[in-house]
Amino acid sequence: MSPSHPERVRFAPSPTGFFHVGSARTILYNWLLARQSNGAMLLRIDDTDTERNREEWVDGIYRAIRWLGLDWDEGPVRQSTRIDHYQAIAFDLFERGLAYWCDCTRETLDARKPPGTPPGYDGFCRDRKLSQGPGRALRFRVREGEIVVNDLIRSQVIFPAGAVEDFVILKSSLAPLYVLANVIDDIDFSITTVLRAEEHLPTTPKAVLLHEALGGPLPRFGHLPVLVNEQRRKLSKRRDRVAVEDYRQLGYLPEPMINYLALLGWNPGDDREFFTLDELIHAFSLERVGHSPAYFDEQRLLHFNKTYIASLSAQEFARIARPFVDPMMTGSTDGDERLAQILPEVQTRIGTLSELPAMIGFLFHFSPDYDELADRLRAGDDHYLKAVADVLAVTDPFDSPTIETSLRTAAEELGTSLRKLQAPVRIAITGAPIGPPLFHSMAILGRDECLRRIQALLEALHQRTPAPEPPLP
RNA sequence: GGCCCCAUCGUCUAGAGGCCUAGGACACCACCCUCUCAAGGUGGAGACACGGGUUCGAAUCCCGUUGGGGCUGCCA
Numbered sequence: 313m314s315p316s317h318p319e320r321v322r323f324a325p326s327p328t329g330f331f332h333v334g335s336a337r338t339i340l341y342n343w344l345l346a347r348q349s350n351g352a353m354l355l356r357i358d359d360t361d362t363e364r365n366r367e368e369w370v371d372g373i374y375r376a377i378r379w380l381g382l383d384w385d386e387g388p389v390r391q392s393t394r395i396d397h398y399q400a401i402a403f404d405l406f407e408r409g410l411a412y413w414c415d416c417t418r419e420t421l422d423a424r425k426p427p428g429t430p431p432g433y434d435g436f437c438r439d440r441k442l443s444q445g446p447g448r449a450l451r452f453r454v455r456e457g458e459i460v461v462n463d464l465i466r467s468q469v470i471f472p473a474g475a476v477e478d479f480v481i482l483k484s485s486l487a488p489l490y491v492l493a494n495v496i497d498d499i500d501f502s503i504t505t506v507l508r509a510e511e512h513l514p515t516t517p518k519a520v521l522l523h524e525a526l527g528g529p530l531p532r533f534g535h536l537p538v539l540v541n542e543q544r545r546k547l548s549k550r551r552d553r554v555a556v557e558d559y560r561q562l563g564y565l566p567e568p569m570i571n572y573l574a575l576l577g578w579n580p581g582d583d584r585e586f587f588t589l590d591e592l593i594h595a596f597s598l599e600r601v602g603h604s605p606a607y608f609d610e611q612r613l614l615h616f617n618k619t620y621i622a623s624l625s626a627q628e629f630a631r632i633a634r635p636f637v638d639p640m641m642t643g644s645t646d647g648d649e650r651l652a653q654i655l656p657e658v659q660t661r662i663g664t665l666s667e668l669p670a671m672i673g674f675l676f677h678f679s680p681d682y683d684e685l686a687d688r689l690r691a692g693d694d695h696y697l698k699a700v701a702d703v704l705a706v707t708d709p710f711d712s713p714t715i716e717t718s719l720r721t722a723a724e725e726l727g728t729s730l731r732k733l734q735a736p737v738r739i740a741i742t743g744a745p746i747g748p749p750l751f752h753s754m755a756i757l758g759r760d761e762c763l764r765r766i767q768a769l770l771e772a773l774h775q776r777t778p779a780p781e782p783p784l785p
Numbered sequence: 786g787g788c789c790c791c792a793u794c795g796u797c798u799a800g801a802g803g804c805c806u807a808g809g810a811c812a813c814c815a816c817c818c819u820c821u822c823a824a825g826g827u828g829g830a831g832a833c834a835c836g837g838g839u840u841c842g843a844a845u846c847c848c849g850u851u852g853g854g855g856c857u858g859c860c861a
Contacts, residue, residue, distance in 0.1 A: 326861045361860055418858085430786050431857060449859050466790070475788050483859040490861050514789060514856040537791080537854095544853060572797095575810090579798060583809045602798080604791050605854060612797065612811045622824070660824045671822095716820070723820095734820045746822040 318351035320504045323384070324494070326358040327369035330555035331376035333608060334509060334539045334547055337573040341536065342507050343382050344574075344596040354501055355384035359392045360493050376556045380566050381589060386501070391493050398488035398496055401526070402450055402481050410525050411481060413442040414451045433477045450482035452521065459517040464505070464534035464598050471517040479518055491515055495522040503531050507598075510535040510605075511546065534598055537577050540605045547608060559613075563636055563665025568616035576606045586619070618663040629659050636665040640673050650675050653756050657748045671747060675756060678765065680743040682772035688745065693736035694773055699726060700737050701766045710759045715751040740769040
């Protein structure tokens with residue numbers, strides 16, 4: 313299913329914010345196309361808008377790409393270093409009569425048009441033969457006739473004559489606009505396929521026009537469906553959690569992120585749902601990219617993350633867990649040993665790495681609010697706790713199976729179930745009603761510490777002043 | 786408003802005229818397993834937006850309606 317000819321694709325983000333999950337999907341698909349065709353992907357930084365760009369965002373782009381496990385073959389090309397070149401070509405377009413200078417401002421344009429008229433340029437300066445000068449922008453003279461875009465994903469899209477207005481290619485500051493710089497670079501770097509988000513579809517006819525004017529073969533265009541939020545609106549930096557960096561910090565891993573993103577808009581045609589990057593290279597095809605907007609479902613991402621974590625070897629899991637558990641282990645003497653013992657027990661219990669501290673922190677530091685813990689206990693639990701303390705004192709060896717046997721026997725003698733007996737013990741030992749396997753945790757902590765924690769809860773229970781009787785009316 | 790895109794379970798989707806009593810996955814519910822919670826196993830509920838065509842036959846093709854989205858900037 314892979315293309316027979318090497319594709320030259322490009323990924324061209326603008327550094328105006330955090331690297332977006334939508335961008336991550338776009339670069340993935342481009343990268344896949346390049347890899348499966350033995351082609352190349354160019355990384356281009358579209359930083360022509362000096363007002364909005366920040367250098368830290370550029371670094372963020374590099375970081376995110378590497379974190380995802382992707383790379384690029386050429387570049388990065390900074391458009392900001394090629395301004396002169398774009399200007400020269402724009403001036404040439406003017407010389408050839410394909411562009412003209414315009415001094416209309418938003419205000420003069422609006423003033424000219426009857427109220428309620430839809431936005432858009434009216435071609436006022438088309439034949440005024442203005443020369444270059446302060447306050448004058450260069451507009452492209454859009455030709456007559458419809459413009460056809462053959463989209464790889466949507467097939468033929470026709471823009472009727474008159475649907476495209478004369479658009480600005482050089483600001484009055486002489487800074488080039490994105491359509492111009494894009495087309496010039498796509499030509500200069502022999503891009504064969506432009507694969508980008510659907511929001512660019514309406515500007516594609518402008519690119520086609522520019523290509524016509526500048527010559528050279530037209531690249532193939534493909535427009536990916538947009539990613540939307542719960543309200544079905546395009547994912548927005550303001551409203552939604554979209555930064556790849558955020559997901560990294562939350563303990564999501566690159567492999568499941570890639571896996572999930574690949575499936576957001578594309579599917580293999582069968583029921584397969586787990587893919588490595590390498591498998592994606594072979595399986596991916598533009599033909600199987602969907603047409604409709606896709607909801608970025610964090611729950612499903614979580615499922616992929618969780619499944620991936622569970623599939624890791626103990627060594628791999630320990631390695632990636634490290635940065636998330638290190639902070640809570642400071643000051644703990646045999647922390648490494650305890651960590652090594654508990655990690656296999658929690659590997660199938662977490663969705664993201666950031667859940668780790670809350671789940672196993674009790675093994676390293678324990679200073680609960682005993683009043684709160686006491687609140688969680690039920691009537692009679694103090695008897696259970698005492699009985700368990702007695703049993704634990706003579707449990708030998710103090711390992712998980714033996715502890716279990718001891719408590720099982722104790723439960724029988726108390727006429728209760730292990731389920732009920734372990735509940736208050738779990739509260740005493742871990743501080744929470746749910747968590748990793750209790751007996752294993754107890755073995756890790758050791759007899760003394762377990763008894764100390766049970767005693768502490770018992771004392772807290774006894775020291776509580778009984779709730780005053782409600783006054784009788 | 787104009788131009789453009791899109792339309793199958795809540796979500797991601799399979800489906801390219803009969804294989805559809807519409808399949809899978811996430812989430813949800815129940816049961817099993819079980820020291821809690823997970824994991825795992827079994828089962829369940831849940832969709833072709835609507836209306837016209839075309840056809841022996843339509844989720845699949847055409848038209849319209851409705852709905853959603855994108856763009857409409859001297860941003861990208």
